[in-house]
Amino acid sequence: MSQTTPASPHSMCPRCRSTTVVVHATSPVAHVWTVYGCTTCFYAWRSTEPEENTNPDRYPTVFKLAPADLAHFAVVPTIPPLRRT
Amino acid sequence: MTTSTAPTAPQPGAPAAPAAQTLGDFLGVLEQHGQLLRIHDQVSLEPDLAAAACALTQLGETSPAVLFDAIAGYHDARIVLNVHGSWPNQALALGMDRDASLRDLFFEFVRRYQQYPGEMERVASAPWQAVVVDQDVNLFALLPLFRLNLGDGGFYIDKASAVSRDLDDWDNDDVENVGIYRLQVKGPNRLGIQTVPQHDIAIHLAHAEARGQDLPVAIAVGNDPILTLVGAMPIQYDQLEYKMAAVLQGRPYRVVKTATGLDVPWGSEYVLEGRILAGRREPEGPFGEFPGFYSGGHEYPVIEIDRVSYRAHPVYEALYLGKPWTEIDYVQALTTCAPIYVQLKATFPEVVAVNALYTHGLVVIVSTRCRFGGFAKAVGLRVLSTTHGLGYAKIVIVVDADVDPFDLKQVMWSMSVKVNPAGDVMILPNLAENLLDPAGEPTGMAHKLIIDATTPLAPDQRGHYGEPLGIPTHTDQWRQRLGALIKELHG
Numbered sequence: 001m002s003q004t005t006p007a008s009p010h011s012m013c014p015r016c017r018s019t020t021v022v023v024h025a026t027s028p029v030a031h032v033w034t035v036y037g038c039t040t041c042f043y044a045w046r047s048t049e050p051e052e053n054t055n056p057d058r059y060p061t062v063f064k065l066a067p068a069d070l071a072h073f074a075v076v077p078t079i080p081p082l083r084r085t
Numbered sequence: 086m087t088t089s090t091a092p093t094a095p096q097p098g099a100p101a102a103p104a105a106q107t108l109g110d111f112l113g114v115l116e117q118h119g120q121l122l123r124i125h126d127q128v129s130l131e132p133d134l135a136a137a138a139c140a141l142t143q144l145g146e147t148s149p150a151v152l153f154d155a156i157a158g159y160h161d162a163r164i165v166l167n168v169h170g171s172w173p174n175q176a177l178a179l180g181m182d183r184d185a186s187l188r189d190l191f192f193e194f195v196r197r198y199q200q201y202p203g204e205m206e207r208v209a210s211a212p213w214q215a216v217v218v219d220q221d222v223n224l225f226a227l228l229p230l231f232r233l234n235l236g237d238g239g240f241y242i243d244k245a246s247a248v249s250r251d252l253d254d255w256d257n258d259d260v261e262n263v264g265i266y267r268l269q270v271k272g273p274n275r276l277g278i279q280t281v282p283q284h285d286i287a288i289h290l291a292h293a294e295a296r297g298q299d300l301p302v303a304i305a306v307g308n309d310p311i312l313t314l315v316g317a318m319p320i321q322y323d324q325l326e327y328k329m330a331a332v333l334q335g336r337p338y339r340v341v342k343t344a345t346g347l348d349v350p351w352g353s354e355y356v357l358e359g360r361i362l363a364g365r366r367e368p369e370g371p372f373g374e375f376p377g378f379y380s381g382g383h384e385y386p387v388i389e390i391d392r393v394s395y396r397a398h399p400v401y402e403a404l405y406l407g408k409p410w411t412e413i414d415y416v417q418a419l420t421t422c423a424p425i426y427v428q429l430k431a432t433f434p435e436v437v438a439v440n441a442l443y444t445h446g447l448v449v450i451v452s453t454r455c456r457f458g459g460f461a462k463a464v465g466l467r468v469l470s471t472t473h474g475l476g477y478a479k480i481v482i483v484v485d486a487d488v489d490p491f492d493l494k495q496v497m498w499s500m501s502v503k504v505n506p507a508g509d510v511m512i513l514p515n516l517a518e519n520l521l522d523p524a525g526e527p528t529g530m531a532h533k534l535i536i537d538a539t540t541p542l543a544p545d546q547r548g549h550y551g552e553p554l555g556i557p558t559h560t561d562q563w564r565q566r567l568g569a570l571i572k573e574l575h576g
């Protein structure tokens with residue numbers, strides 16, 4: 001595989017490989033897990049999940065997204081025009 | 086056994102057995118009937134919870150609910166799964182005998198359903214108001230959220246009832262809506278919500294967005310088992326779910342009004358209050374959905390949560406959703422049959438029963454008396470114009486009145502010998518379909534199929550049926566006698 005895991009775990013979105021990763025939460029019992037989220041594709045994952053969900057190099061190909069793919073998502077429901085009063 | 090036609094449940098007119106008013110009460114009922122497992126060993130949020138719940142559904146149709154009380158990373162979180170995930174649990178939710186047959190469940194459910202409307206009772210306060218968080222809301226810390234399936238886009242709240250009102254008709258209780266919609270937790274106080282056009286909340290959202298206003302919502306998590314069934318039920322737009330819950334529970338349904346004016350169940354464990362943002366869509370999904378496939382990603386509406394309230398020591402309720410059958414299929418079972426049956430029977434009193442158990446009623450089996458040739462096809466067509474038929478029913482099988490639609494052996498017998506595709510199969514092109522049906526082409530559209538598996542009647546003189554077989558005299562007596570002996574034999 002030509003792509004490599006970034007030096008710092010959880011700094012790249014496993015799904016879309018963007019580096020727009022934020023920490024959503026840490027476990028109420030300290031140091032058990034951290035929940036990360038990608039602000040580009042809105043994928044979220046927990047540090048203690050299996051590597052298929054946390055490691056960009058192990059994330060299943062069938063579920064991968066490129067940021068450009070997001071533009072093709074259908075808008076549901078459509079947004080109605082503002083009503084004229 | 087589905088041979089009995091006499092419901093074991095209370096007869097029409099008899100008071101319904103009192104049903105649990107809170108999730109906690111119902112867990113007590115389940116425990117009393119051997120339908121609750123408690124797991125005290127520490128479990129991981131992933132993959133333990135989804136795996137355990139999936140395994141339960143593989144263990145048959147009588148599986149218990151399971152309550153976990155030691156969750157890695159939380160001090161005192163509790164999670165319950167599979168509360169609705171078996172026929173005994175459904176029967177107990179209705180206050181019926183845990184061994185009631187599916188056919189008996191159906192007839193008792195529709196009997197109560199037809200007593201609509203019941204009464205909504207507003208009270209001043211609720212146990213879920215014990216703890217209020219209205220600053221720095223972080224849903225990941227407050228709720229023990231977890232991933233269900235590998236390809237899910239994140240953690241979902243998948244068994245909560247969302248409450249909304251119509252901004253164009255704010256004081257009309259009957260168009261207030263309570264529905265279960267999948268909610269992706271996308272940030273500490275940010276949710277994505279799936280509101281497909283067939284859903285009532287989509288009407289509220291469309292009206293709010295046309296006004297350029299956010300739509301207030303309250304999301305009730307962890308409810309009495311009847312409310313969850315009603316939230317999954319495709320009742321009519323101007324029918325209020327709380328008034329339906331009241332007739333199913335057999336007593337007025339208790340609610341509390343929030344500061345924004347939404348009625349929330351008195352018995353909930355958690356209540357999340359917020360707004361669907363007007364004119365806003367964001368990537369959401371994929372999510373493993375009820376047809377047994379991932380939904381794909383969409384641009385869906387977004388909710389911001391402003392306040393979370395909860396009981397002291399709440400229980401978080403969720404369901405596992407996977408390749409059918411899983412808990413979702415039980416939640417969408419009787420709740421799908423009843424509205425189709427009632428709407429159909431209003432047009433055709435000849436209809437006997439409706440089995441819409443399969444994949445939220447994408448397949449519907451109707452048994453009916455037929456008055457003349459072609460009658461069954463008319464019944465099948467009417468299924469497609471019921472509220473649920475508009476967006477779901479894709480394959481309709483119509484069988485004779487003496488065929489139990491819940492007994493698939495009888496249905497397959499009808500299909501085997503009463504169908505000649507030359508005259509019994511109708512394909513209707515390009516009708517509205519749920520966008521989660523993977524067979525749709527384009528998404529949200531599909532051809533629909535009606536199979537007439539009834540015996541042709543004049544003037545439809547097709548086939549050579551002659552006399553049908555009956556049963557030997559005294560079979561009913563022998564069935565009772567032998568049934569008792571077999572029970573003894575098995576101890």
